[in-house]
Amino acid sequence: MKAASLAPLTQPQSFWGLALRGAHTLGWACATAILSAALSVAPFWFLYRIAIELFAPRPDLSEVRRLAAWALALLALRWALMAVSHVLAHKGAFAVQHRLRVGMARRLNEVPLSFFAGRGSGHLRRTLTDDVNNLEGFLAHMLPDAIASAAVPLAAMALLFAADWRLALASLLPLPLALVAQHVLMRRAAGRMREWSELQKRIADQVGEYVRGITVVKAYGRDARSFGELSGAVRGAVGWVEDYARDSSAGWVLFTGLLSANLVIVAPLGAWLHVQGTLDLPTYVLFLLVAPAVLLPLLRLTFALGEQLQRAESLARINDVLGTPALTQPAQPTIPDGRLDLDFADVRHRYGSRLALDGVSLRAEAGCLTALVGTSGSGKSTLARLVARLYEAESGHVRVGGMDVRDWPLDALLARIGIVFQEVFLFHGSVAENLRLARPDASDAELQAAARAARAHDFIQALPLGYDTPLGERGAGLSGGERQRLSIARALLKDAPILLLDEATASVDAENEALIQQALDTLCQGRTVLMIAHRLRTVMHADRIIVLDAGRVAGQGRHDELLRDCPAYQRLWRDHESARDWSLAADGRRDAEEAAP
Numbered sequence: 001m002k003a004a005s006l007a008p009l010t011q012p013q014s015f016w017g018l019a020l021r022g023a024h025t026l027g028w029a030c031a032t033a034i035l036s037a038a039l040s041v042a043p044f045w046f047l048y049r050i051a052i053e054l055f056a057p058r059p060d061l062s063e064v065r066r067l068a069a070w071a072l073a074l075l076a077l078r079w080a081l082m083a084v085s086h087v088l089a090h091k092g093a094f095a096v097q098h099r100l101r102v103g104m105a106r107r108l109n110e111v112p113l114s115f116f117a118g119r120g121s122g123h124l125r126r127t128l129t130d131d132v133n134n135l136e137g138f139l140a141h142m143l144p145d146a147i148a149s150a151a152v153p154l155a156a157m158a159l160l161f162a163a164d165w166r167l168a169l170a171s172l173l174p175l176p177l178a179l180v181a182q183h184v185l186m187r188r189a190a191g192r193m194r195e196w197s198e199l200q201k202r203i204a205d206q207v208g209e210y211v212r213g214i215t216v217v218k219a220y221g222r223d224a225r226s227f228g229e230l231s232g233a234v235r236g237a238v239g240w241v242e243d244y245a246r247d248s249s250a251g252w253v254l255f256t257g258l259l260s261a262n263l264v265i266v267a268p269l270g271a272w273l274h275v276q277g278t279l280d281l282p283t284y285v286l287f288l289l290v291a292p293a294v295l296l297p298l299l300r301l302t303f304a305l306g307e308q309l310q311r312a313e314s315l316a317r318i319n320d321v322l323g324t325p326a327l328t329q330p331a332q333p334t335i336p337d338g339r340l341d342l343d344f345a346d347v348r349h350r351y352g353s354r355l356a357l358d359g360v361s362l363r364a365e366a367g368c369l370t371a372l373v374g375t376s377g378s379g380k381s382t383l384a385r386l387v388a389r390l391y392e393a394e395s396g397h398v399r400v401g402g403m404d405v406r407d408w409p410l411d412a413l414l415a416r417i418g419i420v421f422q423e424v425f426l427f428h429g430s431v432a433e434n435l436r437l438a439r440p441d442a443s444d445a446e447l448q449a450a451a452r453a454a455r456a457h458d459f460i461q462a463l464p465l466g467y468d469t470p471l472g473e474r475g476a477g478l479s480g481g482e483r484q485r486l487s488i489a490r491a492l493l494k495d496a497p498i499l500l501l502d503e504a505t506a507s508v509d510a511e512n513e514a515l516i517q518q519a520l521d522t523l524c525q526g527r528t529v530l531m532i533a534h535r536l537r538t539v540m541h542a543d544r545i546i547v548l549d550a551g552r553v554a555g556q557g558r559h560d561e562l563l564r565d566c567p568a569y570q571r572l573w574r575d576h577e578s579a580r581d582w583s584l585a586a587d588g589r590r591d592a593e594e595a596a597p
């Protein structure tokens with residue numbers, strides 16, 4: 001296959017568009033399917049000719065043998081063509097699916113993080129796997145099958161009209177009614193397919209949540225049945241199927257009955273014509289054999305159209321991904337070569353209707369440590385995300401090195417930013433592979449140097465296979481503090497001049513806290529650091545502290561200046577100190593209890 005034909009599909013697609021993408025292979029698959037289907041009628045023609053020969057006053061047995069040989073040969077050709085069609089259809093379908101998946105993966109990499117908010121990870125996983133798999137049904141099965149299903153009645157009708165036009169017309173009599181019944185059935189099904197699809201989505205999301213939260217579920221002695229949302233979703237699906245079966249059963253019986261009803265007309269009419277002497281016996285037998293097969297492929301077509309309604313939902317979800325605009329990139333990219341200060345000028349940002357930043361202006365000087373402090377939800381993480389263009393500011397400017405982040409080539413911008421956030425994501429793969437995410441060409445020595453500086457080398461060495469130890473899902477098997485130190489090692493390896501840090505020592509023990517703090521001190525040296533601080537004492541010596549309050553800057557300066565002039569900082573400091581006293585007192589009580597005999 002040509003390389004060009006494997007180019008990723010990055011734009012929204014229609015079903016026909018998809019079929020055209022695989023036109024070459026799928027076209028041949030359809031052509032062979034049509035031929036194969038048409039040939040399925042051929043043996044009946046030869047049987048008919050054989051019957052005529054046998055009913056002749058002096059049957060020619062050699063002619064009968066010749067006709068039988070033809071019938072067998074065409075039957076064999078039919079099966080061979082069917083196999084070829086099957087192989088080609090799957091080959092074409094998988095190529096198109098592959099291009100779609102690569103296209104979607106690429107687009108997900110280009111869209112802002114806001115795209116993912118409100119769409120569960122389960123939802124996107126389903127779109128990339130199940131929804132794309134669903135399209136296989138259209139490309140590899142429905143396309144050749146539906147075309148072949150249409151070919152069978154046409155070939156059969158041609159055969160019947162060639163034999164006797166009166167009976168052929170009679171065998172078509174139930175067709176108009178059957179088509180009306182089919183139309184009504186499909187319209188009803190289309191209305192309900194969206195409900196079905198919603199139910200499927202709810203079940204998938206709930207199963208995902210149940211599995212992720214299994215520890216909590218077990219800890220409270222619950223099971224799947226008592227997991228209310230999940231059992232509600234499953235009950236909803238069962239109810240839907242019962243309702244649908246009840247509402248549509250009469251329509252289906254009528255429809256399938258009409259499809260085979262032509263025999264009720266053809267059999268007596270043919271017998272009457274035969275008695276009248278205008279229809280010979282072989283032709284009559286031919287109609288008894290072939291007439292019921294003329295309309296039945298419509299049933300297959302109807303099933304196929306029903307499945308197609310579900311696939312339309314799948315394609316809509318795929319197009320939702322492909323149709324999301326990528327982050328804009330500058331037409332003529334330039335890269336500033338001076339100091340990399342971070343500037344926020346009157347920046348506003350909202351998540352949906354919630355205002356997170358409300359006209360923030362501040363500067364984080366190159367080579368300095370700037371701390372962001374504020375109560376929970378005051379907008380600290382949002383500021384950091386805007387620097388890395390994980391989200392786009394609604395208005396105002398976020399500048400790096402004097403240039404708006406939207407004017408930076410995204411790759412160049414991200415190459416200059418190291419990120420250590422609270423939630424550390426580690427992928428399936430070895431410790432070394434997780435570290436090399438930051439710099440794929442790093443040597444083993446560089447890897448170890450970064451791990452040493454991040455105070456991670458010792459615990460990595462103690463793992464069963466050292467740097468080659470495979471990490472489970474999301475780094476399972478490592479403590480929170482260890483994951484943090486791996487993430488710091490990753491940032492050290494990247495060696496980016498700007499560092500976005502979410503100080504994350506709040507939930508780790510004292511030993512880990514001290515190690516992480518040492519690792520962070522090493523990491524911050526000589527870089528432009530924007531650090532989100534939860535413990536004010538860790539940033540008391542920062543070059544500049546910015547106090548955020550409800551999405552606004554409530555004060556900025558050094559620790560002692562803020563303590564003197566900024567009421568919001570004074571409040572934070574008071575709360576921080578009293579929480580610290582409380583935890584020291586609690587520690588003291590625990591120590592005393594442990595020391596007691």
Ligand SMILES: Nc1ncnc2c1ncn2[C@@H]1O[C@H](COP(=O)(O)OP(=O)(O)OP(=O)(O)O)[C@@H](O)[C@H]1O
Binds near residue numbers: 117351352354
């Ligand atoms: N992805 C999101 N979708 C919707 N709202 C969000 C999202 N992320 C943050 N918010 C909201 O925006 C506001 C600012 O959040 P942000 O995470 O920036 O605050 P923060 O100061 O970093 O909080 P914390 O210290 O608790 O991490 C909050 O009201 C928060 O609920």
